[in-house]
Amino acid sequence: MSVEGSLKSPAGADPGLDTRARLIEAAGEVFAEVGFKQATVRDICAKAGANIAAVNYHFRDKETLYAETIAHAHRYSVEHYPMDGGLPPTAKVEQRLEAFVRTFLAKILDPNRPSWHGLVMSREMQEPTLSLDTIVETGVRPNFHYLCDLVRELGPHLNPVEVEGSAASVIGQILHYFHCRRIIARLYRGRTDGFPYDLDLLTGHITAFSLAAIRGLEQQSRHRAENTR
Amino acid sequence: MSVEGSLKSPAGADPGLDTRARLIEAAGEVFAEVGFKQATVRDICAKAGANIAAVNYHFRDKETLYAETIAHAHRYSVEHYPMDGGLPPTAKVEQRLEAFVRTFLAKILDPNRPSWHGLVMSREMQEPTLSLDTIVETGVRPNFHYLCDLVRELGPHLNPVEVEGSAASVIGQILHYFHCRRIIARLYRGRTDGFPYDLDLLTGHITAFSLAAIRGLEQQSRHRAENTR
């Protein structure tokens, strides 16, 4: 009946995957786009080319499907987007910071599918649903610690609040382009340079901004230490 | 019947306000907390101590109630949280940046009610619902322009991408503490210093971080200009 494509595979579903895999793939896109609550299993099943009852058969319910999707995204994330960006630990700390920023941004902004793996995690950050503790401990905290180590290496004299605050500042800058993407799209509408969406440009700016900030704070800390000596 | 409180005013509703005002007040809290779609009029009416039909009577429907709530929040915001923080335009630019950061943070983090006025706007940023263009043009863009002016004043040699990128970096740092507040609460659980929630501490860090960053970028820009002369 349909003019193009095979008979059984509906819009956007990879026919090479079995139903269970197609469901997770479709669920990832939908959950990433609208969050857990607003996603409908009818929509997910339609995207996956599966019957509505499939989610009950292959997973128990919507919540379990979500949990499996998050788990899948997390595995994919650590495998394809290592936070050191593939650099050896001996690489210069500036390079490792840039790699961290670039990897994080790519995970979130990459318009190529499957790009939802980072998105669902970001979604989860703003609208935690279930097993938040697990996600924090296995997903967020290691990233945060790694970044704190980088900051400490760049600014050995910073106090703990400055270190953790700077790490939060870096992450905040990155996630901003995800959380406020719709507003940003309006704000920058009509630009000719690809500013808010050019990965290299964005990586360069956030890295340079953060490096300059941390070095400046470090310098102030050293001054303070010398004056109170 | 009830042991405490008056007979007619239910949980958390200010009996001094009429039903319409109580509805907006309750709606503001609920919308700020969970967003438009996930908010239920039943919940809002219960918080306001009003009948379920009240939202249909005083407003036409949930969407109109939301629009009025956003409008109310915006009016309240420009009135009570001026982005210059009440400083005269002659104040030093560093002070004006600090005032901008502090005002923005207060608008979002202030645990005192009514603090939802800034929250609904932030919510709207991540989940635009209606009249997004109006919100961007009247609420977001003026803020963004003001901040860009501050950045330009601090770094006259920065190119447009650096200016707008830096402004986005400042806003991203601030909003991070709203968007990821639930994750942050887990991440910092058990801290003794009030780090992520102390307005002075947070203002100080974000201001210092951003100032150092912009100054560093400005210095690099000057070097670049001198070397290519």
Place this chain on the structure above:
DNA sequence: GAGGGATTCAAACTTTCGTTTGAATCAAAC
């Protein structure tokens, strides 16, 4: 090719939620 487990399907069930309705209540005017 018959049996049997796995999978898919259309349909219905149940809950939640926005909305509507028509009666009841209140308050001010006459």
Place this chain on the structure above:
DNA sequence: GTTTGATTCAAACGAAAGTTTGAATCCCTC
């Protein structure tokens, strides 16, 4: 005191969405 308009109320309606069901279909094994 009655009238009239505004407001509040309990109840129900209808659509949307998660879940369940039992039959139909597919596919592998013997």
